[in-house]
Amino acid sequence: MNGKTLLEVRNLSTWFGPQDRPLRVVDGVSFHIGRGECLALLGESGCGKSMTALSLLRLVPEPAGRVVDGDVLLEGEDLLALPEMAMRRVRGRRLSMIFQEPMTSLNPVLTVGYQVGEVLARHHGLGRRARRRRAVELLAAVGIPDPARRVDDYPHRLSGGMKQRVMIALALAGEPDLLIADEPTTALDVTIQAQIMELLGRIRRDRHMAMLLITHDLGVVADHADRVAVMYAGEIVEQAPRDAFFSEPLHPYARKLFAAVPGFRRRGRRLQTIPGGVPRLDQAFTGCRFADRCDEAWDHCRAHVPREVSPAPGRTVRCHRFDPEVAAPPAAEAAPPAAAAAGAAPAAGGPVLAARGLAVHFPVRKGLLRRVAARVRAVDGVDLELYPGRTLALVGESGCGKTTVGKALLALVRPTAGSVVFQGRELTALRGEALRRLRAHMQMVFQDPFSSMNPRMEVGAIVEEGMRALGLGDAQRRAARVRALLEQVGLPAEAARRYPHEFSGGQRQRIAIARALAVEPALLVCDEPTSALDVSVQAQILNLLQDLQQKLGLSYLFITHNLSVVEHLAHEVAVMYLGRLVEQGPVEQVMRAPRHPYTRALLSAVPVPDPQRRREIIRLQGELPSPLSPPAGCHFHPRCPEAMDVCRRDYPQWSEVEPGWRVACHLQTSDVRSQTSDSSDSGI
Amino acid sequence: MSGNRSQRPFWRRPLLVAAALAALWLGLPPLLGLRGVYLATDVLLFVLLAGVLFLGAWMRRQRHLREPWRRVFHQKRAAVSAVVLVVFAVIGLADSIHFRKPLPPAPGAAETAWSVEVLSVLDVLLAHLREREEQTYSAPLATRLYVRQPVERGGRQVREYPRLRHGGAHLADPERQWAGDVARLALAGAGGGLALAALAALGLVLLLARARGESLARTAAGVWRGEGPVPWRTVLATVAVVCAVAGVLAGLSLHYHVLGTDKVGTDVLYLSLKSVRTGLVIGTLTTLIMLPFAILLGIMAGYFRGWVDDVIQYLYTTLNSIPGVLLIAAAVLSIQVYIENHPQLFETATDRADLRLLALCVILGITSWTGLCRLLRGETLKVRELDYIQAAVAFGVRPFVILGRHVLPNVMHIVLIVVVLDFSGLVLAEAVLSYVGVGVDPATISWGNMINGARLELAREPPVWWSLVAAFCFMFALVLSANLFADAVRDAFDPRLREQPA
Known part of the structure; x- marks a missing residue:
């Protein structure tokens, strides 16, 4: 807590919808931010984080929503009482905001420099020359290479990370006192996320700027926040300094959030989940909002609204357990420790699926005759083996081709070269009816649970579709199987009569899993099945996938960029970079002591929800190159901190570290010493 | 898909209604001593009506279609225009039940001879105007x-x-x-x-x-x-x-010509009411003819891409580049020549005029499917990339089943919007084409022919203005209510305009 209070929010309430039954999206939120301080607002989707931020700026979409109560004091000046004209001087100049989605936050028909200049003209009244000079300075400040040239570029020529940098430059142009960052890195890859978060931290220190960081990621909070406020169902349930919060979260909801994070520590065990969902916000609560999902709730919780109490200086919590005026609860029976799952089934027999030299090239056609002008080498020579009952995780940044690998294995995309052998049959040679029949044995679970189901079909018909297409059973038997499947994934059988939009993201993902299981596949390709879900829901889905694997002996190809999920779930891991695998091996070894510089950088960039565990982030320069023209030699060398001359010339061969663990890196072959030390090699 | 939601299949009730109506239509004229005349456009119009009945019954079961339709009728302007449209539809349908009266028995003739004059129910109702x-x-x-x-x-x-x-x-x-x-x-x-x-x-x-x-x-x-x-x-x-x-x-x-009379002394109110059917036939049958082309080709082009897409795109680009009026004029004139060369095929003048009306619908339909086809292709290109299509492919669902079960229902809102919007455009097109002289048969009563007949009389001193004004008012009422209704349909079906749940 440094400096005096910059922003104080008292009892802020923002309601949506009809007057008679409003949704209390933000309901009596109070917090304060000091000068130069970073407050993290933590919570799952739909708990009112973004609406709180928009209310501060008075940007709540009217007339649907309205700020009904509260004060927002910026150095003693009540923003909610200001006329709109004066408010416009506050926005951008004193309070600035960065939005979640950099792709849509920039106007595509104006140059980057113009958009930055607009803010400069508005708040500083700079002339054209001065504006341009300042815009270049700002772009340089946010780490955009060659800013003098980039200033005239249009947004579509920038990558996602670059756009987010431009957004930050825009937000900084007014030199605000407080920067509101609404999930600034959710849409970005971990390595880019690390760059952006580091940039924000540096700017904050240099300018002594306060920041309200809105996020759902405990790891990001641990790295960057000074204090944490946890939001649940429109309310702040706990506020604490960061270290105190991470060493001992008080509110049951916060503790549950920690327990739901996957990783090595809970490997092989079931993750804690939070049962049920966020309560409807169109009611006046008579008890604790979390009571229905809380293991430790007792009668008192349901009958009385908890007040905010302060168990320690600088900490507040809204829970009856910490209220000295509330009689001690009946001793909570300790939750039975989750049954430890049986160890991973050993790899028995040959692989279910083996890919050799798999390549998918997309031709880029140009001109009148549509001649192939170039090839996008989305996948360029990938070897994979999947064993029964095992999980292979395929990790890499977006755009590295991992989804294409999944689709090529299922013959949803025709491979350009290579072979895929599934249960002893060559898939790439199959056509038509033979391929159609084999499809029953391998299925896919998609990333986005909202686009993966036909909104016009009932859930029952969706689940049944595969069985119908393959002509399995008659109508009655299929209906019975649909009911059984829905129950197997933890949904009521009545769900079959409803439409997908009536379900939440997690429930939809369960339906998607039921649909895939309907045809009794041996192999399930899961394409980022939890990346669109909140952490507590993610835990439910991961548990479900683990249970199913044990019960049915499924093999998973788990495509993800979330390394903590990999640590939790996978047996083997394959790291992919620009269409090729760079490291492959058993998950414990690879994750504990990665050999390839890219794997190391990737792992170091993952934020860990533990502020004590200081780690050195290996910063990667730049971003993923275009697969249209991959760099010569090792594809990774332009970003590699340990690149040598040979890396620029030749693509490295596979070298085996241990049986079943191989790396494609010159460091492995050229110098044996690098096996004993992970530090960079300077001998060459 | 969801046949067993309730025990009865959805088509039971509309089938009963349609069967009863068809029995009446076929059985009643002989009972009344008349000879029913079933013109091609009559039959198609009633088939269309039956289709609308079935579609309505089916859509009641489909929640994703029922809800938007409910929203349509919750809007005041849609309710008002629906009432007006129903009035027009009733007039048009009453004018689509045709029959011929028997002539007084000629001495010595064993068989009844039938009058050459084809009358409709509307003619009977408006007998005092007609006669x-x-x-x-x-x-x-x-x-x-x-x-x-x-x-x-x-x-x-x-x-x-x-x-x-x-x-x-x-x-x-x-x-x-x-x-x-x-x-x-x-x-x-x-x-x-x-x-x-x-x-x-x-x-x-x-x-x-x-x-x-x-x-x-x-x-x-x-x-x-x-x-x-x-x-x-x-x-x-x-x-x-x-x-x-x-x-x-x-x-x-009862005692006056409310809207005056035209050159040959026919009541203009009568002409205006008779024109309703022509307008409706053009507006609806054209759509009926165009829909199969537009839907099938559009979603096929979007889904299969590759050479299928190329062929379909070339087809509609070429068709679009031919001046529409020229194509229509050429086709209508050749049909006219055919009719004149084969007089034995037609019993009455009404039959001849009706064939020409149908031909006009077909030609308009063939030239107007390109717009919808293009829209559907674009939307299908978007839909085919969605994961649920991929999932269906992964299940080995056959391509045409995917088109019918996954693509079509998800582009149906576009079809509905375009069909309702096109209707008013087609009614106006008939008027313009008839004015130019390549529209319906001069013997067919239509707003276009009324305007065509009135155009010279406007130059008289004092001018004869009432034919034009009458045609204008009726067309205006029909097209305005169709447009308002189309707006309401679009608002209700367009997902971008739908209220976001807070």
Whole structure:
């Protein structure tokens, strides 16, 4: 807590919808931010984080929503009482905001420099020359290479990370006192996320700027926040300094959030989940909002609204357990420790699926005759083996081709070269009816649970579709199987009569899993099945996938960029970079002591929800190159901190570290010493 | 897909209704001693009606279609325009039931001979308008002709405006009695119309009360206060206005030509009402013909891409580049030549005119599918990339099943919006084409032909304005209500305009 209070929010309430039954999206939120301080607002989707931020700026979409109560004091000046004209001087100049989605936050028909200049003209009244000079300075400040040239570029020529940098430059142009960052890195890859978060931290220190960081990621909070406020169902349930919060979260909801994070520590065990969902916000609560999902709730919780109490200086919590005026609860029976799952089934027999030299090239056609002008080498020579009952995780940044690998294995995309052998049959040679029949044995679970189901079909018909297409059973038997499947994934059988939009993201993902299981596949390709879900829901889905694997002996190809999920779930891991695998091996070894510089950088960039565990982030320069023209030699060398001359010339061969663990890196072959030390090699 | 949601299949009730109507249509004329005439457009129009019935019954079961339609009818402007459209549809359908009367038996003839005149139910209802022909032009509500004519008076030839044969013929002294008589007839008509509207309101309240299981008084009060999601009060107000206007027209038409007469002395009100059917036929049948092309080719091009897409795109780009009017003119003229060369194929003049009308629909349909096809291709390109299509492919679902089960339902909103929007455009197209002379047969009564006939008379001094104004008013009412309705449909179906749940 440094400096005096910059922003104080008292009892802020923002309601949506009809007057008679409003949704209390933000309901009596109070917090304060000091000068130069970073407050993290933590919570799952739909708990009112973004609406709180928009209310501060008075940007709540009217007339649907309205700020009904509260004060927002910026150095003693009540923003909610200001006329709109004066408010416009506050926005951008004193309070600035960065939005979640950099792709849509920039106007595509104006140059980057113009958009930055607009803010400069508005708040500083700079002339054209001065504006341009300042815009270049700002772009340089946010780490955009060659800013003098980039200033005239249009947004579509920038990558996602670059756009987010431009957004930050825009937000900084007014030199605000407080920067509101609404999930600034959710849409970005971990390595880019690390760059952006580091940039924000540096700017904050240099300018002594306060920041309200809105996020759902405990790891990001641990790295960057000074204090944490946890939001649940429109309310702040706990506020604490960061270290105190991470060493001992008080509110049951916060503790549950920690327990739901996957990783090595809970490997092989079931993750804690939070049962049920966020309560409807169109009611006046008579008890604790979390009571229905809380293991430790007792009668008192349901009958009385908890007040905010302060168990320690600088900490507040809204829970009856910490209220000295509330009689001690009946001793909570300790939750039975989750049954430890049986160890991973050993790899028995040959692989279910083996890919050799798999390549998918997309031709880029140009001109009148549509001649192939170039090839996008989305996948360029990938070897994979999947064993029964095992999980292979395929990790890499977006755009590295991992989804294409999944689709090529299922013959949803025709491979350009290579072979895929599934249960002893060559898939790439199959056509038509033979391929159609084999499809029953391998299925896919998609990333986005909202686009993966036909909104016009009932859930029952969706689940049944595969069985119908393959002509399995008659109508009655299929209906019975649909009911059984829905129950197997933890949904009521009545769900079959409803439409997908009536379900939440997690429930939809369960339906998607039921649909895939309907045809009794041996192999399930899961394409980022939890990346669109909140952490507590993610835990439910991961548990479900683990249970199913044990019960049915499924093999998973788990495509993800979330390394903590990999640590939790996978047996083997394959790291992919620009269409090729760079490291492959058993998950414990690879994750504990990665050999390839890219794997190391990737792992170091993952934020860990533990502020004590200081780690050195290996910063990667730049971003993923275009697969249209991959760099010569090792594809990774332009970003590699340990690149040598040979890396620029030749693509490295596979070298085996241990049986079943191989790396494609010159460091492995050229110098044996690098096996004993992970530090960079300077001998060459 | 969801056949067993309720025990009865959705098509049971519409099938019964359609079968009963078809039996009536086929069986009633012989019973009445008439000979039914089933023109091609009549049959298609009623098939379309049956199709709409089935589609409606099917859509009631589909929640993703039922909800938007419910939203459509919760909007006031949509309810008003729907009432007007229903009135037009009833007129058009009444004009689509044709028959021929028997001629008085000729001595010695064993078989009944049938009149060559093909009449419709509407003709019978409007018999007093159809049969009371004047000599030539007369102004609306006039008692005398619009042109001076030589009249024999006391052995001398004088040129004067002679009294009409029918218009105001019951008046002894038209100059003094006219105003009072017109006012009396109009008031009586309006009163009758309003009484009818009151009856309709009573019937509606009765039905609503039964459906809701409420008391009559409570339902009536609810409707009066405008409660509930469906704007029944607005519907009833519209019905009252329509009934009153119709009542005034009917009352006056007992003794006058309300909208005057045309060159050959036919009542213009009669012509305008008969034109409704032509407009409806063009607007609806064209769509019916165009839909299969547009839907099938559009989603095929978007889904299969590759050479299929190339072929379909070249096809509609080429078709679009031919000037539409030229293509239509060429086709209509060749059809006309065919008709003239094969007179033995047609029993009556009505048959001939009807074939030409149908031909016009076909040609308009063939030239107008490209727009919808293009839209559907674009939307399908978007939809095919969605994960649920990929999932279906991964299950080995056959391509055409994917088209029918996954693609089509998800582009259906576009089809609905375009069909309703196109309707008004086609009604206007008929008028323009008939004006140019490549539209419907000159013997077919249509707004286009009315305008065509009136265009020279506007140059007269004083001008004959009523044909044009009458055609304009009727077309305006139909097209405006169709457009308003289309707007409401688009608002309800367009996901981007849908209210976001907070």
